[in-house]
Amino acid sequence: MTHDYNIAFAGGPFDHAETRRDVATLQTYLKNKNATAILMTDGKPAIAPDGALFRVHPSAMKGRNIFDPGPVFLGMDSKKPLFAFNVKVDIQSPARPGEAFENLRGIAGRLSAKDLAIAGRAKSLFDWHKTHSFCAQCGKKTMAYEGGVKRICPECQQEHFPRVNPVVIMLVEHGDQVLLGRGATWPEGAYSALAGFVSPGETMEEAVRREVWEETGVNISDARYVMSQPWPFPSQIMVGMTCRAENKKLTINTKEIETARWFDRKTVRAVFDKTSEEFLIPPRYAIAHQLLRWWLDQDG
Numbered sequence: 001m002t003h004d005y006n007i008a009f010a011g012g013p014f015d016h017a018e019t020r021r022d023v024a025t026l027q028t029y030l031k032n033k034n035a036t037a038i039l040m041t042d043g044k045p046a047i048a049p050d051g052a053l054f055r056v057h058p059s060a061m062k063g064r065n066i067f068d069p070g071p072v073f074l075g076m077d078s079k080k081p082l083f084a085f086n087v088k089v090d091i092q093s094p095a096r097p098g099e100a101f102e103n104l105r106g107i108a109g110r111l112s113a114k115d116l117a118i119a120g121r122a123k124s125l126f127d128w129h130k131t132h133s134f135c136a137q138c139g140k141k142t143m144a145y146e147g148g149v150k151r152i153c154p155e156c157q158q159e160h161f162p163r164v165n166p167v168v169i170m171l172v173e174h175g176d177q178v179l180l181g182r183g184a185t186w187p188e189g190a191y192s193a194l195a196g197f198v199s200p201g202e203t204m205e206e207a208v209r210r211e212v213w214e215e216t217g218v219n220i221s222d223a224r225y226v227m228s229q230p231w232p233f234p235s236q237i238m239v240g241m242t243c244r245a246e247n248k249k250l251t252i253n254t255k256e257i258e259t260a261r262w263f264d265r266k267t268v269r270a271v272f273d274k275t276s277e278e279f280l281i282p283p284r285y286a287i288a289h290q291l292l293r294w295w296l297d298q299d300g
Protein backbone atom coordinates (compact mmCIF):
# COMPACT_ATOMS: atom_id res chain seq x y z
CA MET A 1 0.00 0.00 0.00
CA THR A 2 1.23 3.49 -0.81
CA HIS A 3 0.63 6.13 1.85
CA ASP A 4 0.25 9.84 1.65
CA TYR A 5 3.25 11.21 3.46
CA ASN A 6 1.87 13.85 5.76
CA ILE A 7 4.76 16.16 6.37
CA ALA A 8 4.22 18.00 9.65
CA PHE A 9 4.89 21.79 9.60
CA ALA A 10 4.32 21.85 5.80
CA GLY A 11 1.16 22.90 3.95
CA GLY A 12 0.81 26.48 5.16
CA PRO A 13 -0.80 29.25 3.08
CA PHE A 14 1.40 29.58 -0.01
CA ASP A 15 0.93 33.32 -0.71
CA HIS A 16 3.62 35.06 1.35
CA ALA A 17 2.79 38.36 -0.41
CA GLU A 18 6.50 39.01 -0.94
CA THR A 19 5.84 42.07 -3.16
CA ARG A 20 3.02 43.56 -1.07
CA ARG A 21 4.94 44.53 2.03
CA ASP A 22 5.38 48.30 1.85
CA VAL A 23 4.35 50.29 4.95
CA ALA A 24 1.10 51.63 3.44
CA THR A 25 -0.08 48.21 2.26
CA LEU A 26 0.74 46.62 5.60
CA GLN A 27 -1.29 49.30 7.40
CA THR A 28 -4.23 48.54 5.12
CA TYR A 29 -3.86 44.83 5.81
CA LEU A 30 -3.73 45.38 9.59
CA LYS A 31 -7.04 47.28 9.41
CA ASN A 32 -8.68 44.87 6.95
CA LYS A 33 -11.82 43.50 8.61
CA ASN A 34 -10.93 39.98 7.52
CA ALA A 35 -7.39 40.13 8.92
CA THR A 36 -6.46 37.71 11.67
CA ALA A 37 -3.47 37.30 13.94
CA ILE A 38 -2.06 34.36 15.83
CA LEU A 39 -0.28 34.78 19.15
CA MET A 40 2.91 33.19 20.34
CA THR A 41 5.09 33.46 23.38
CA ASP A 42 8.47 31.81 23.86
CA GLY A 43 7.87 29.68 20.74
CA LYS A 44 4.51 28.46 22.07
CA PRO A 45 1.38 29.24 20.03
CA ALA A 46 -1.88 30.21 21.70
CA ILE A 47 -4.45 27.47 21.22
CA ALA A 48 -8.19 28.18 21.34
CA PRO A 49 -10.61 26.02 23.36
CA ASP A 50 -11.67 24.26 20.12
CA GLY A 51 -8.09 23.04 19.59
CA ALA A 52 -7.28 25.33 16.61
CA LEU A 53 -4.82 28.21 16.67
CA PHE A 54 -6.25 31.08 18.71
CA ARG A 55 -6.95 33.98 16.34
CA VAL A 56 -7.82 37.61 16.98
CA HIS A 57 -8.16 40.69 14.83
CA PRO A 58 -4.82 42.59 14.90
CA SER A 59 -6.61 45.61 16.48
CA ALA A 60 -7.28 43.46 19.58
CA MET A 61 -3.53 43.55 20.31
CA LYS A 62 -3.63 47.26 21.21
CA GLY A 63 -2.13 47.84 24.64
CA ARG A 64 -0.53 44.42 24.88
CA ASN A 65 3.14 43.91 25.53
CA ILE A 66 4.58 42.86 22.15
CA PHE A 67 8.18 41.84 21.51
CA ASP A 68 10.26 43.11 18.58
CA PRO A 69 9.49 43.05 15.64
CA GLY A 70 5.83 43.88 16.32
CA PRO A 71 3.28 42.36 13.94
CA VAL A 72 4.87 39.83 11.60
CA PHE A 73 2.97 39.54 8.34
CA LEU A 74 2.90 35.85 7.45
CA GLY A 75 1.09 36.41 4.13
CA MET A 76 -2.41 35.81 2.82
CA ASP A 77 -4.47 32.96 4.25
CA SER A 78 -7.23 32.33 1.67
CA LYS A 79 -6.81 35.98 0.55
CA LYS A 80 -7.12 37.25 4.13
CA PRO A 81 -4.12 38.97 5.73
CA LEU A 82 -2.53 36.80 8.42
CA PHE A 83 -0.28 38.22 11.13
CA ALA A 84 1.59 36.82 14.10
CA PHE A 85 2.47 38.58 17.36
CA ASN A 86 5.13 37.52 19.83
CA VAL A 87 3.49 38.57 23.10
CA LYS A 88 5.06 38.94 26.50
CA VAL A 89 3.18 36.78 28.99
CA ASP A 90 4.11 37.07 32.66
CA ILE A 91 2.56 37.98 36.04
CA GLN A 92 2.20 41.65 35.01
CA SER A 93 0.66 40.78 31.66
CA PRO A 94 -1.00 37.37 31.95
CA ALA A 95 -2.58 35.40 29.12
CA ARG A 96 -6.14 36.49 28.31
CA PRO A 97 -9.14 34.17 28.62
CA GLY A 98 -9.23 31.63 25.79
CA GLU A 99 -5.48 31.77 25.10
CA ALA A 100 -3.65 28.62 26.14
CA PHE A 101 0.02 28.76 25.15
CA GLU A 102 1.19 25.25 24.38
CA ASN A 103 4.48 23.64 23.45
CA LEU A 104 4.64 23.20 19.66
CA ARG A 105 6.03 19.65 19.77
CA GLY A 106 3.37 18.67 22.30
CA ILE A 107 0.52 19.71 20.01
CA ALA A 108 2.15 18.59 16.73
CA GLY A 109 -0.05 15.50 16.63
CA ARG A 110 -3.27 17.43 17.42
CA LEU A 111 -3.22 20.67 15.42
CA SER A 112 -4.52 20.66 11.84
CA ALA A 113 -1.77 20.45 9.20
CA LYS A 114 -2.35 24.07 8.13
CA ASP A 115 -2.34 25.47 11.68
CA LEU A 116 0.82 23.53 12.49
CA ALA A 117 2.54 24.96 9.39
CA ILE A 118 1.45 28.51 10.30
CA ALA A 119 2.68 28.14 13.87
CA GLY A 120 5.98 26.63 12.68
CA ARG A 121 6.62 29.48 10.22
CA ALA A 122 5.82 32.07 12.91
CA LYS A 123 8.10 30.33 15.42
CA SER A 124 11.03 30.21 12.98
CA LEU A 125 10.61 33.91 12.15
CA PHE A 126 10.36 34.97 15.82
CA ASP A 127 13.39 32.85 16.74
CA TRP A 128 15.33 34.54 13.94
CA HIS A 129 14.32 38.06 15.05
CA LYS A 130 15.30 37.26 18.63
CA THR A 131 18.83 36.26 17.65
CA HIS A 132 19.37 38.94 14.97
CA SER A 133 18.59 42.17 16.76
CA PHE A 134 22.22 43.25 16.23
CA CYS A 135 24.03 43.56 12.90
CA ALA A 136 26.40 40.66 12.21
CA GLN A 137 28.55 43.05 10.15
CA CYS A 138 28.96 46.09 12.42
CA GLY A 139 27.28 45.21 15.72
CA LYS A 140 24.68 48.01 15.74
CA LYS A 141 21.00 47.44 16.47
CA THR A 142 18.99 46.30 13.43
CA MET A 143 15.37 47.07 12.61
CA ALA A 144 12.65 44.88 11.10
CA TYR A 145 11.18 45.78 7.71
CA GLU A 146 8.53 44.49 5.32
CA GLY A 147 6.38 42.89 7.99
CA GLY A 148 9.24 40.97 9.54
CA VAL A 149 10.78 39.15 6.57
CA LYS A 150 13.98 41.18 6.74
CA ARG A 151 16.04 43.37 9.05
CA ILE A 152 18.23 46.29 8.03
CA CYS A 153 21.12 47.82 9.90
CA PRO A 154 20.62 51.63 9.97
CA GLU A 155 24.37 52.08 10.50
CA CYS A 156 25.88 50.11 7.61
CA GLN A 157 22.69 49.44 5.57
CA GLN A 158 23.35 45.69 5.53
CA GLU A 159 20.17 43.70 4.87
CA HIS A 160 19.63 40.54 6.90
CA PHE A 161 17.22 37.79 5.86
CA PRO A 162 15.72 34.89 7.83
CA ARG A 163 17.97 31.84 7.70
CA VAL A 164 16.93 28.33 6.77
CA ASN A 165 19.57 25.74 7.56
CA PRO A 166 19.66 22.58 5.42
CA VAL A 167 20.02 19.24 7.18
CA VAL A 168 20.24 15.94 5.33
CA ILE A 169 18.42 13.01 6.93
CA MET A 170 18.92 9.68 5.23
CA LEU A 171 17.97 6.07 5.06
CA VAL A 172 21.02 3.91 4.37
CA GLU A 173 19.83 0.81 2.53
CA HIS A 174 21.59 -2.51 2.07
CA GLY A 175 19.49 -5.16 0.37
CA ASP A 176 16.46 -5.57 2.58
CA GLN A 177 17.97 -3.73 5.52
CA VAL A 178 18.16 -0.14 6.68
CA LEU A 179 20.70 1.48 8.96
CA LEU A 180 19.33 3.53 11.87
CA GLY A 181 21.18 5.23 14.68
CA ARG A 182 20.44 6.62 18.12
CA GLY A 183 21.65 9.60 20.11
CA ALA A 184 22.95 9.19 23.66
CA THR A 185 20.15 11.27 25.19
CA TRP A 186 17.26 9.63 23.35
CA PRO A 187 14.54 7.55 25.07
CA GLU A 188 15.53 3.92 25.63
CA GLY A 189 15.18 1.83 22.46
CA ALA A 190 14.64 4.80 20.13
CA TYR A 191 16.27 4.63 16.69
CA SER A 192 15.99 7.03 13.78
CA ALA A 193 17.55 7.99 10.45
CA LEU A 194 21.08 9.40 10.52
CA ALA A 195 21.19 13.15 9.95
CA GLY A 196 23.54 16.10 9.83
CA PHE A 197 23.91 19.71 8.73
CA VAL A 198 25.00 20.40 5.18
CA SER A 199 28.43 22.00 5.21
CA PRO A 200 29.51 24.92 2.98
CA GLY A 201 30.86 23.62 -0.32
CA GLU A 202 28.93 20.36 -0.61
CA THR A 203 25.82 19.09 -2.37
CA MET A 204 23.04 17.27 -0.52
CA GLU A 205 24.40 14.01 -1.96
CA GLU A 206 27.90 14.79 -0.73
CA ALA A 207 26.58 15.73 2.71
CA VAL A 208 24.84 12.34 2.92
CA ARG A 209 28.02 10.54 1.95
CA ARG A 210 30.15 12.44 4.49
CA GLU A 211 27.69 12.21 7.39
CA VAL A 212 27.10 8.46 7.00
CA TRP A 213 30.83 7.81 6.73
CA GLU A 214 31.66 10.10 9.71
CA GLU A 215 29.05 8.58 11.99
CA THR A 216 29.21 4.89 11.05
CA GLY A 217 32.21 4.28 8.78
CA VAL A 218 29.87 3.08 6.01
CA ASN A 219 30.60 4.14 2.43
CA ILE A 220 27.51 4.95 0.39
CA SER A 221 26.57 5.56 -3.23
CA ASP A 222 23.47 6.54 -5.17
CA ALA A 223 22.21 9.20 -2.73
CA ARG A 224 18.80 10.39 -3.90
CA TYR A 225 16.21 12.92 -2.73
CA VAL A 226 12.91 11.55 -1.36
CA MET A 227 11.01 14.30 0.51
CA SER A 228 11.62 17.33 2.71
CA GLN A 229 10.24 18.98 5.82
CA PRO A 230 10.47 22.43 7.38
CA TRP A 231 11.58 21.98 11.00
CA PRO A 232 11.01 25.02 13.21
CA PHE A 233 13.46 24.12 16.01
CA PRO A 234 14.65 26.71 15.24
CA SER A 235 14.67 26.84 11.42
CA GLN A 236 15.90 23.86 9.43
CA ILE A 237 14.88 22.34 6.14
CA MET A 238 15.17 18.58 6.64
CA VAL A 239 16.12 17.04 3.30
CA GLY A 240 15.01 13.41 3.34
CA MET A 241 17.31 11.21 1.25
CA THR A 242 18.01 7.56 0.59
CA CYS A 243 21.29 5.92 -0.37
CA ARG A 244 22.94 2.51 -0.78
CA ALA A 245 25.57 1.14 1.57
CA GLU A 246 28.65 -0.36 -0.06
CA ASN A 247 29.74 -2.08 3.14
CA LYS A 248 27.85 -3.22 6.25
CA LYS A 249 30.58 -3.15 8.86
CA LEU A 250 29.99 -0.35 11.36
CA THR A 251 32.68 1.80 12.93
CA ILE A 252 30.64 4.02 15.24
CA ASN A 253 31.88 7.52 16.00
CA THR A 254 30.58 7.83 19.57
CA LYS A 255 31.26 11.57 19.56
CA GLU A 256 28.40 11.84 17.03
CA ILE A 257 25.99 9.03 17.90
CA GLU A 258 25.64 6.42 20.65
CA THR A 259 25.18 3.50 18.30
CA ALA A 260 23.68 2.33 15.00
CA ARG A 261 22.09 -0.93 13.90
CA TRP A 262 20.88 -2.66 10.76
CA PHE A 263 17.14 -3.44 10.79
CA ASP A 264 15.44 -5.71 8.26
CA ARG A 265 12.19 -4.68 6.59
CA LYS A 266 10.17 -7.33 8.42
CA THR A 267 11.24 -5.97 11.80
CA VAL A 268 10.55 -2.34 10.86
CA ARG A 269 7.16 -3.27 9.43
CA ALA A 270 6.22 -5.17 12.60
CA VAL A 271 7.09 -2.15 14.75
CA PHE A 272 4.99 0.12 12.52
CA ASP A 273 2.15 -2.42 12.66
CA LYS A 274 2.53 -2.48 16.47
CA THR A 275 3.06 -6.27 16.49
CA SER A 276 6.62 -5.80 17.76
CA GLU A 277 8.38 -3.49 20.23
CA GLU A 278 11.85 -4.29 18.90
CA PHE A 279 12.65 -0.57 18.86
CA LEU A 280 10.96 2.80 19.24
CA ILE A 281 10.18 4.51 15.92
CA PRO A 282 10.39 8.30 15.46
CA PRO A 283 7.15 10.23 16.13
CA ARG A 284 4.74 10.73 13.24
CA TYR A 285 5.52 14.47 13.02
CA ALA A 286 9.21 13.74 12.28
CA ILE A 287 10.31 13.21 8.68
CA ALA A 288 12.23 10.08 9.74
CA HIS A 289 8.86 8.43 10.46
CA GLN A 290 7.60 9.28 6.97
CA LEU A 291 10.88 8.20 5.34
CA LEU A 292 10.58 4.79 7.00
CA ARG A 293 6.97 4.46 5.83
CA TRP A 294 8.15 5.36 2.33
CA TRP A 295 10.85 2.66 2.59
CA LEU A 296 8.27 0.07 3.67
CA ASP A 297 6.13 1.06 0.66
CA GLN A 298 9.04 0.40 -1.71
CA ASP A 299 8.52 -3.30 -1.05
CA GLY A 300 5.27 -3.26 -3.05
Ligand SMILES: [Zn+2]
Binding pocket: 135, 136, 137, 138, 139, 140, 153, 154, 155, 156, 157, 158
Ligand atom coordinates in the same frame (compact mmCIF):
# COMPACT_ATOMS: atom_id res chain seq x y z
ZN1 LIG B 1 25.55 47.07 10.39
